[in-house]
Amino acid sequence: MTRSTRRTRRILQVAGTATAALLALSACASSGDSAAGSDDSPSSSTSPKLSGTVTVFAAASLKESFTELGKQFEAAHPGTEVTFNFGGSDSLAAGITSGAPADVFAAASPKTMKVVTDAGGASGEPATFVRNQLEIATLPGNPEGIASLKDLTGSGLKVVLCDKEVPCGAAAQKALDASGLELTPVSYEQDVKSALTKVELKEADAALVYKTDVKAAGDKVEGVEFPEASQAVNDYPIVLLKDAPNAEAAQAFIALVQSAEGRQVLTGAGFLQP
The missing domain is CATH 3.40.190.10 (Periplasmic binding protein-like II)
Structure with a gap:
């Protein structure tokens, strides 16, 4: 074997090794991309699509602001509908404790909210979201x-x-x-x-x-x-009801009420921050 032939064979061996290395790196990168894609996929599915009707029993004084928030919620979650029953908080509390189907209760005072919580009708603790005078x-x-x-x-x-x-x-x-x-x-x-x-x-x-x-x-x-x-300033509490027919969407509506966007609508209507 001539010296020229040996040199040519060595060059080919080096080139082959480099090509193999590049292919391995490419495979690793492709695998990494795939793993990243699989990581992204679950996160996008952690917020399942909301649907159905959310029924909110709310104090009459919340009519304008909650109606606006209902529209915002429906726009953000196509396929949902927010229906309201506005009235005196005591009458609403009586309806809830009598079995009226509802997802959310927003009262104009802790006293009326207590009627529902004492009857075991609430899921969790009520939270004050605004005040009024x-x-x-x-x-x-x-x-x-x-x-x-x-x-x-x-x-x-x-x-x-x-x-x-x-x-x-x-x-x-x-x-x-x-x-x-x-x-x-x-x-x-x-x-x-x-x-x-x-x-x-x-x-x-x-x-x-x-x-x-x-x-x-x-x-x-x-x-x-x-x-x-x-x-005589009144605190307004809100709570998810224990037997809420659409608890998942109801929780999302409560989150909107308590969010910065919800606070903007409520304070714009004249409510005081809690």
Whole structure:
């Protein structure tokens, strides 16, 4: 064998070894890519697609903000629908404890939420997500010149309150007690929206309602703040119900309510942060 032949064979051996090494590296890289792909696949499936109806029982004062959040939820989760039952928290609590099918309960006070938790109707501990306080709603332009809580006790003035069993009524009574005032309304209403409607229809001169409801009414009423309202601020708790028909989607809705996006909608409606 000539020296030239031996040199040629050595060159071919080196080239073959290099090619084999490159092929091995390529295989490892391909295997790594495949492993990375398999790692990504489970993470994308950890958030299963939500579907079905979420039924929310919520205090009447949450109507505008929760309706907006319901639309956001449906847009983020195609195939879902959020339905609401708005009303007085005490009536909603009674319905839940009587077996009304619902996924979420958002009350206007811890006292009404306790009715549900004491009956074993909650899944987990309720969480306070917002707070709310009272304001005097008057006719547009405030023709009676109402400037304080004491002004509501004037003779001939038609004032409406929420029923004392309803959170807004309990808060009103607390504010009146704090100021040492007594007030005899022309009617007690079952929820805050009903009380406000009396003023909007000019069936009453004023009503003690939440600031959020005055804001939602726009130019239909005029709001008057009063210092005693700070003595009667209501915490709003929310909870997943124990027998929720659609617990997974319900938990996602509660998460939205408690998120930065949910807080933005709620504070924009006039609610206070917890």
